[in-house]
Amino acid sequence: MAVAFSVAALPIYAVATAPAFGGAAAAGTLVAAYGIGNLLGSAGLMVRPLRRDADPLMSSLAALVAATLLLVMLTPTLPTSLIAFCLAGVVLQLLSAA
Numbered sequence: 001m002a003v004a005f006s007v008a009a010l011p012i013y014a015v016a017t018a019p020a021f022g023g024a025a026a027a028g029t030l031v032a033a034y035g036i037g038n039l040l041g042s043a044g045l046m047v048r049p050l051r052r053d054a055d056p057l058m059s060s061l062a063a064l065v066a067a068t069l070l071l072v073m074l075t076p077t078l079p080t081s082l083i084a085f086c087l088a089g090v091v092l093q094l095l096s097a098a
Helices: 002-008 010-021 024-047 054-074 078-097
Strands: none
Touching: 002 010, 002 054, 010 024, 010 054, 010 078, 024 078, 054 078
């Protein structure tokens, strides 16, 4: 449940950091990057489904989600934030499939 709340806060975080990146358009771009990451994760799962048992995957993927959220918080520029938001979307999609 903690993962769900923290990931649900990503759009709020995007709006909060948008002034540092250039305004409302930056917030929309960051949220779009997160959505693109979700789509890329889904496409990756269609090409190569998860093969391990769900229990060990849940722990490792939850840790990976935490790492990507930390990366989102530590990125200082818009391009690096876009990459971090996209990675967060990919990893969350993998966690959702596990």
